[in-house]
Amino acid sequence: MKMQDLTGKIAVVTGASSGIGAAAARLLVAEGVRVVLVARRRERIDALAAELGDSATPIAMDVTDAGQVEALFSRVRETFGGLDLLFNNAGLGVFGDFANSEPADWRRMIDTNLLGLLTCTRTAIPLLRGRAGAMIASVSSTGGRYGVEGWSVYCATKYAVVGFHETLRKELGADGIRVSVIEPGAVWTEFGHNVPAEALRDRRQSLDALTPEDVAQALVYAFAQHPRVLVQEILVRPVRQVAP
Known part of the structure; x- marks a missing residue:
């Protein structure tokens, strides 16, 4: 297959301390990308950066803090001059029946999964303009x-x-x-706040769940396409997951 050479590209990966974010960072670096690792858990991204070497820059921050987001992308501009990939991966979920749920948990999910993503995306757009093949990619869910x-x-x-991505695609395509x-x-x-670890493990084993x-690989496949x-x-699920 004819794919784009990613050597020297610049990427920001949020939620890079574990799971999909850490896996994406490793694969991007293997493809020659320089990656900014973003997460709240400093010790995790420092360890990942030590593993990945000079191609990784760890920045501990919270995507729900607009000031920290602004500082992040100012640093990316100063250090690299621009950005080729924003991977919005940071997210969380709190399980439970809605009738008995807590507004504080609603806010946590909305602040991280939606408002944090929106803030990172808007702040990154000026750094993506004029870069061939620039991409904003975000993790949603079958949910x-x-x-x-x-x-x-x-x-x-x-x-x-x-819904946001469907509209943003039309706004930024030109x-x-x-x-x-x-x-x-x-x-x-590690995803699944307040879900018993055993219940998560049993479900994932029964489905032969995806790995991070x-x-x-789905992210890098999309990013490595020709800029046009x-x-x-990309909807990707385990073969055995025949229901949402």
């Missing part, structure tokens, strides 16, 4: 297509991510900025 019991607010945020959304099904990650590396090509949406 952004189908409602799943116990995940009502989480699904609402992921539906919003899909600038040559590609906008892509990745919708994974069940994945072996599977999702990272947009892989707008």
